[in-house]
Amino acid sequence: MERKYLLGNEAIAHACLEAGVDFVCGYPGTPSSEVIDTLRAQPERPYYLEWSVNEKVALENALAAAWCGVRAICTMKHVGLNVAADPLMTSAYTGVTGGLVILSADDPFAHSSQNEQDTRCYAHFARVPCLDPASVQEAHDMIPEAFALSEEFGLPVIFRPTTRICHSKGDVGLGSVTKSTRKGEFKKDPRQYVVIPAHTRVLHKKLNEKQPAIRKRLVEIGFNRCEVKGKTAIIASGIGATYVQELLPEGVSFMKIGAYPIDEEWLGGFVRKHEKVLVIEELAPEVEETVRQVAGTVSVFGKKNGYAPWEGELSPQTVAAIMEKAGFLNKSPFVPQEPVPNLPVRPPILCAGCLHRGAFFAIKKVFRDAIYPSDIGCYTLGLQLGAVDTTICMGASITVGSGIAHSGEAHDVVCTIGDSTFLHTGVQGLMNAVYNGANMTVVILDNRITAMTGHQPNPNTGLTACGVETPTISLDAVCRACGATFVETVDPYDVTGMVNVLQEAKKKKGVKVIIAKQMCVITARRMGVKRGRYEVNTEACTGCGTCVRFGCPAIEFADEKARINDLCSGCAVCARLCPVGAIVREGKK
Amino acid sequence: MTGSYDILIVGIGGQGTILASNILGEACLIEGRHIKGAETHGMAQRGGSVESHIRIDGLYGPLIPPGQADLLISFDLLEALRYSHYLKSGGTAVVSKNLVLPTSVYTQKLTPPTEDDLVAALKKHGLCLINADQIATEAGSPLSLNVVMLGAASRWIPLKPESLLEAVKRLVPKKTIEINAKAFQMGRDAGGKS
Numbered sequence: 001m002e003r004k005y006l007l008g009n010e011a012i013a014h015a016c017l018e019a020g021v022d023f024v025c026g027y028p029g030t031p032s033s034e035v036i037d038t039l040r041a042q043p044e045r046p047y048y049l050e051w052s053v054n055e056k057v058a059l060e061n062a063l064a065a066a067w068c069g070v071r072a073i074c075t076m077k078h079v080g081l082n083v084a085a086d087p088l089m090t091s092a093y094t095g096v097t098g099g100l101v102i103l104s105a106d107d108p109f110a111h112s113s114q115n116e117q118d119t120r121c122y123a124h125f126a127r128v129p130c131l132d133p134a135s136v137q138e139a140h141d142m143i144p145e146a147f148a149l150s151e152e153f154g155l156p157v158i159f160r161p162t163t164r165i166c167h168s169k170g171d172v173g174l175g176s177v178t179k180s181t182r183k184g185e186f187k188k189d190p191r192q193y194v195v196i197p198a199h200t201r202v203l204h205k206k207l208n209e210k211q212p213a214i215r216k217r218l219v220e221i222g223f224n225r226c227e228v229k230g231k232t233a234i235i236a237s238g239i240g241a242t243y244v245q246e247l248l249p250e251g252v253s254f255m256k257i258g259a260y261p262i263d264e265e266w267l268g269g270f271v272r273k274h275e276k277v278l279v280i281e282e283l284a285p286e287v288e289e290t291v292r293q294v295a296g297t298v299s300v301f302g303k304k305n306g307y308a309p310w311e312g313e314l315s316p317q318t319v320a321a322i323m324e325k326a327g328f329l330n331k332s333p334f335v336p337q338e339p340v341p342n343l344p345v346r347p348p349i350l351c352a353g354c355l356h357r358g359a360f361f362a363i364k365k366v367f368r369d370a371i372y373p374s375d376i377g378c379y380t381l382g383l384q385l386g387a388v389d390t391t392i393c394m395g396a397s398i399t400v401g402s403g404i405a406h407s408g409e410a411h412d413v414v415c416t417i418g419d420s421t422f423l424h425t426g427v428q429g430l431m432n433a434v435y436n437g438a439n440m441t442v443v444i445l446d447n448r449i450t451a452m453t454g455h456q457p458n459p460n461t462g463l464t465a466c467g468v469e470t471p472t473i474s475l476d477a478v479c480r481a482c483g484a485t486f487v488e489t490v491d492p493y494d495v496t497g498m499v500n501v502l503q504e505a506k507k508k509k510g511v512k513v514i515i516a517k518q519m520c521v522i523t524a525r526r527m528g529v530k531r532g533r534y535e536v537n538t539e540a541c542t543g544c545g546t547c548v549r550f551g552c553p554a555i556e557f558a559d560e561k562a563r564i565n566d567l568c569s570g571c572a573v574c575a576r577l578c579p580v581g582a583i584v585r586e587g588k589k
Numbered sequence: 590m591t592g593s594y595d596i597l598i599v600g601i602g603g604q605g606t607i608l609a610s611n612i613l614g615e616a617c618l619i620e621g622r623h624i625k626g627a628e629t630h631g632m633a634q635r636g637g638s639v640e641s642h643i644r645i646d647g648l649y650g651p652l653i654p655p656g657q658a659d660l661l662i663s664f665d666l667l668e669a670l671r672y673s674h675y676l677k678s679g680g681t682a683v684v685s686k687n688l689v690l691p692t693s694v695y696t697q698k699l700t701p702p703t704e705d706d707l708v709a710a711l712k713k714h715g716l717c718l719i720n721a722d723q724i725a726t727e728a729g730s731p732l733s734l735n736v737v738m739l740g741a742a743s744r745w746i747p748l749k750p751e752s753l754l755e756a757v758k759r760l761v762p763k764k765t766i767e768i769n770a771k772a773f774q775m776g777r778d779a780g781g782k783s
């Protein structure tokens with residue numbers, strides 16, 4: 001068996017190859033994106049692969065492939081499953097013939113997300129099996145089982161890794177790659193695939209009848225396992241289980257939960273052998289609630305009685321503290337350590353030369369007191385520039401903007417949305433705003449790529465996920481087709497030009513769309529675009545600070561003068577802003 | 590507790606902490622040892638402060654609790670101090686003399702800590718200060734800074750220097766093997782002198 005040091009998502013991708021996956025799709029979202037990024041970078045791809053335009057679109061595609069009898073995986077982040085929830089709920093009724101694995105990656109602590117929701121609750125809601133790995137190795141090992149389970153029960157299986165699985169690494173034992181011989185074939189069966197009321201009532205009953213066998217099977221497979229060692233027990237799931245194992249004192253029983261639904265009879269048998277049971281899990285008290293249902297007179301410790309936190313992610317030190325508080329550990333081996341106070345923070349920041357910075361600058365210049373609804377992407381970092389007033393979920397900039405505009409709010413509304421987000425769920429908002437006569441300005445920050453999640457192509461890039469050339473969507477035509485009459489494309493590096501167009505938009509009624517188009521600076525560098533760097537002519541610099549306030553990481557300030565460091569990408573926006581022309585192309589002083 | 594040797598690599602998004610982690614992983618595979626790691630991906634990488642946890646011989650979780658790291662490798666002086674509470678007493682910090690001030694310092698007009706302040710504060714721990722930028726440039730490329738740092742840290746890492754060097758050769762781009770091998774050796778020499 002080959003061993004490799006792999007990122008969790010790379011190990012999951014390899015496991016898909018081992019399972020002989022036939023159909024791969026998804027929408028990028030941290031921490032899930034590298035699964036498809038790994039699969040699309042394979043030298044040989046004996047499977048169909050696409051980046052879909054959103055998670056609902058992806059899941060419906062994957063579901064249809066699984067109806068045709070092939071093995072499909074559909075990947076997304078936890079909040080993506082909200083978008084895909086509509087097909088998810090009814091896919092449990094229709095079921096599948098080929099294996100369908102829905103990978104929905106949770107993000108406890110919201111490292112890179114807008115909330116801390118728990119995918120396991122969706123599995124519970126939809127009544128489909130859910131696998132919840134505790135390590136990179138287990139994540140790898142669960143994938144072929146997930147496909148097999150899906151085929152055995154004819155149901156989609158949710159696979160739910162968390163950030164600390166997806167973005168952890170480990171030495172992983174890999175299996176060999178399997179070549180699939182399956183070929184898609186759709187067998188017509190309206191009673192299965194046409195969910196009119198008469199059919200769906202029958203399908204719902206069938207779904208419910210599958211449940212007891214699923215619960216038993218998950219114990220047999222060994223993802224839920226236990227060892228009785230004494231009168232007290234810890235039950236843990238996900239990454240929390242590894243922290244518990246590292247700290248587990250002698251004589252304390254241990255149960256590891258890696259699959260749902262949990263067999264209540266089996267769980268009750270274990271719980272009732274003990275006097276005290278502590279439940280350790282991230283996010284929702286999914287395991288704890290089941291434990292409480294079967295506990296009888298056994299004392300249960302967990303989130304619901306204040307022993308474990310409801311928010312954030314677990315760590316060895318938080319698990320030790322929970323165990324100590326609940327009396328499962330005499331003393332935590334970890335002495336709390338305080339970080340050195342008052343160090344200047346280093347939050348993520350828009351790159352030097354990022355097109356968004358110029359666009360935000362122009363917007364704020366023209367619409368000084370406006371309300372700025374924004375969206376999900378790198379440009380959410382415009383918060384630091386005071387140019388982001390709301391962010392709630394994908395596509396909710398234009399909709400929030402029209403809602404504010406129609407509420408009677410007197411200030412101008414200028415919303416910002418990236419190209420990929422616009423195509424994901426933004427376009428419906430634009431259609432709605434134009435249809436219902438909102439007065440607002442929409443700025444599409446068009447960097448030609450889905451940048452934040454790792455530069456995945458989208459319909460606006462001109463390339464498919466596998467690098468094949470494909471027609472590029474015209475954002476201009478899409479916006480005009482939605483009924484917008486003011487649609488202008490500008491270069492956000494040309495701040496003056498963008499300011500002029502924004503001023504024109506300000507004078508007009510209705511929905512005005514400005515497409516601020518410029519390639520992402522990282523993609524540009526990778527494609528070999530070279531622009532000369534800029535430097536400060538210190539004799540001319542008056543130290544006014546205009547360039548520093550622009551907030552570019554390439555601009556420093558020392559001894560009353562600005563200085564440009566080697567992060568400069570040559571976008572020249574600061575040179576255009578400098579009131580005394582002190583910023584010049586390197587060597588042109 | 591579990592006998593793992595815990596290393597925290599910190600720096601600024603884009604400095605190459607992920608390649609450094611991969612080299613340690615490959616070296617462990619060469620020696621047939623287990624390893625666990627955890628790192629920062631996604632938006633947090635955009636010029637932000639990044640951390641990579643590595644547990645050589647680790648069998649359980651990938652995260653190192655504060656106060657438990659045997660070794661801190663930092664590509665930046667300010668980041669070294671920010672994460673210094675992860676070191677256990679008696680732990681060592683191998684730190685590049687680089688200091689990139691965060692943009693917040695300029696936009697919010699904060700008084701930044703000086704290089705001397707940072708070095709003085711870090712001396713609370715075993716400190717190996719490396720002029721990594723200069724060494725990397727001498728080795729042939731400023732981009733080999735991460736390999737210089739691993740070379741210096743190899744004085745403490747419980748892996749054979751030959752395994753680390755072999756891992757470097759396997760993972761860096763083919764055209765840069767020679768430069769990186771030199772960077773590793775020069776870093777190792779610098780680590781021995783400090």
